[in-house]
Structures are given as structure tokens and as C-alpha cells.
Amino acid sequence: MAPKHAIEQQDNRVTLVGLGPMGLALAEALLNQGHSLTVWNRTPGKADGLVAQGAGRAQTVSEAVAASPITIVCLNDYETMYRVFDLATAELEGRALVNLTSGTPSEARTALAWSAEHRVDYLDGAIMVPPPSVGEPDAVFLYSGEQGVFDRHHAVLTSMGDPRHLGADIGLAVLYNTALLDMMYATMNGWLHATALLESANVSAQKFAELALGWFMPSVVDYASLAERAPDLDAADYPGTLGTLEMNLNALEHITRTSEEQGVHSGPPRLMKEIAEHAIARGHGGQNYLAVYELFKKARPRS
Numbered sequence: 001m002a003p004k005h006a007i008e009q010q011d012n013r014v015t016l017v018g019l020g021p022m023g024l025a026l027a028e029a030l031l032n033q034g035h036s037l038t039v040w041n042r043t044p045g046k047a048d049g050l051v052a053q054g055a056g057r058a059q060t061v062s063e064a065v066a067a068s069p070i071t072i073v074c075l076n077d078y079e080t081m082y083r084v085f086d087l088a089t090a091e092l093e094g095r096a097l098v099n100l101t102s103g104t105p106s107e108a109r110t111a112l113a114w115s116a117e118h119r120v121d122y123l124d125g126a127i128m129v130p131p132p133s134v135g136e137p138d139a140v141f142l143y144s145g146e147q148g149v150f151d152r153h154h155a156v157l158t159s160m161g162d163p164r165h166l167g168a169d170i171g172l173a174v175l176y177n178t179a180l181l182d183m184m185y186a187t188m189n190g191w192l193h194a195t196a197l198l199e200s201a202n203v204s205a206q207k208f209a210e211l212a213l214g215w216f217m218p219s220v221v222d223y224a225s226l227a228e229r230a231p232d233l234d235a236a237d238y239p240g241t242l243g244t245l246e247m248n249l250n251a252l253e254h255i256t257r258t259s260e261e262q263g264v265h266s267g268p269p270r271l272m273k274e275i276a277e278h279a280i281a282r283g284h285g286g287q288n289y290l291a292v293y294e295l296f297k298k299a300r301p302r303s
Contacts, residue, residue: 012036014156015064017084018074019046021131026074026100026160029135031055033159040064042084065091070153072160073099078107082114089118096121096153098143104178105171112145112170121149124170126177129161138162144172193259193268200262229290236294238287245292246285249276 012035016027019041027050030037038056039047040063047057058064065071065088075081081101085092097120099111108124115122123145133139139161143150150157150165157163166172191212198208232238252273259266275292284291 011069013038013068013070015039015058015068015071016074017041017061017064017071019043019050020074020076022100022127022134023074024050025131025134026072027055028053029160030156032135035156035159036068038064038067060088061085062088062091064088065095068095070096070098070156072156073097073101075101077101078103078111081111089120093119094121096123096149098123098125098153098157100125100127100141102126102177103174105175108144108171108174121146121152122170123149123153124173126173127161128177128180134160136161140164142166142173142176144168144170144174190268193265196264197259197262200264232290233293238284238291238293240287243288244286245276245280245289248289249273249280249285252276 014030014035015038016023016030017040019027019039023041024046027037027039031050031053036056037050037054038058039050040058040061041047044057047055051057056067058067061084065085071092073081073084075084078099078101081099085097097115099108099122111124112122123143125144126142127134128140128142129136141157141161141163143157143163144166146168147165150163154163166176194212195205195208199205252269255269256266256273259269275295276289279285279292279295282295284294
């Protein structure tokens, strides 16, 4: 048997552990790209369709890991990953483990320490698309960890979508994932709350969407313009020449009062109003609305 460190860089073998809806989508993408795929799942029957397409079904996790130079993990959480692989650490030694399980930066750092203890090449990752989009060229996957590990297995990662390496800090992938989801939920809740305001006057969601999503969002919420203003956030430069935070607070007060008058849940606008009030109390009232970023940022020690 060849030593583990002698595994060929361009080896076409891949192991996948975890066959929930996303795991099945990952497996299909890997098979479609011609990889020699070995799969393992706690419920073996979930692999039946993949086996019919040519995948190998491992009887144990150790057998699955030993079959390939890289194992991709798609499980519920980090604790499940430890329970699954604790009996296969000997086989993992010298191989790569790519964890696509959702979690936190702290959990990613703990996983890196666990991997280092067992001499495993580790990448932490996040899938930014739903299962039907996996395998498409524009399906974005985020990864963090050692550049060399990412580069050695780039072909496999590309088979699942568009791999983006964010840096050596192992917590970056899940941090980016959390930040993007934060933005998504804030946008979604804004749309839902606005629609509820109109529904209180018997305006249908469909009718409101024609104006809100057909004109307002593309015309007023200019995401390209936000990107252009990102350097202002880095420089803490928030000129209030075209509108101040105090002016915006007036609008947020109107939204909150209107929600209360219409019998609509006023929690979201009240929270936004309180955030603006805190920013003004900290001296940002004469700056533009982006100055609330200073309130959101992690406090830095003064030099």
C-alpha cells in the first residue's frame, strides 16, 4: 500500500459523507463531472440512486475515507461531524477534509484544531446556493483555510460550483456566510413588513410588488451605488451634504408611528429608529445614514 503522502494531486477519487438534500446535490454534481465517488450516510438506503449511477457505497466511515484523498462533509453541524469521524481519524491522517457544514467562526477554529491534532488537511466552507443550483458554473461556494490545500483540490471544488477562497483565517467562510444571510434576512423582513403595511389598507402583495420591486428597489436602492460607497465605510467618511442621520430619524419615526396606527407589528421599524437614535447620541447626527455603520462595528482599542 502506498504511503498516504504519496496520493496523486490529480486523483479523481472523492468521498462524500452526508446525503441530505444538499449532500445528494453535491454527489450528483461530482458524478456528472466524472469523479470516482464513494459515499457514506447513516441511512444507507439514501445512497441507492447514487449507487445506480456508479457511486460506491462504503459500509463504514473509515472505509469511505480510505477510498479517496479528499472527503467532503455535508452534515447537520460540527458536533455531528466529530461523532461521525472520531472512529476514522487514522484513515483521515494525511488526507483532506472539506467541511460544508453550517456553523460559527468559533466552531470552525475548533474544527481546525481537531484536524491539526489528527494531521488532517482542513478547509471550512459554506454553500451559497440551494440544492438545484449545485454544479452550475455560477454556484458560489466559500472556502477558508490554507491556500495550498485549496489549490491542491481546486478541480474537485470546481466540480461543485464556483469556489471562492477567502483567506487562511479558517473562520472567514462561515463569517461571510453569516454576514450575507444577515443581509438577506434584513432585506426579506423589510419587504415583508412593507407589504404588511399596505395589506393593512387592503392592498394586495402583488399590487404593491409592481411598484416596490418593479420600480423602487431597482431605482432607489441602488446596490451598485452602495458598492461605490464602500470606501467611505472603510474611511469612516459620512458627509451629510445630501441628507443627515437626523433627517433619516424623522422618516423612521414616521414609519414606526404609521405601523402602530395601522395595527402592524412595529418591532422592525422601532429597532431601526433606536439604532439611529443611538448613532445620533454618539455624535453622528450631522452625517449621512451610513454613519450607523460606526455603531455596528466592533469596538477597537484606542491606540
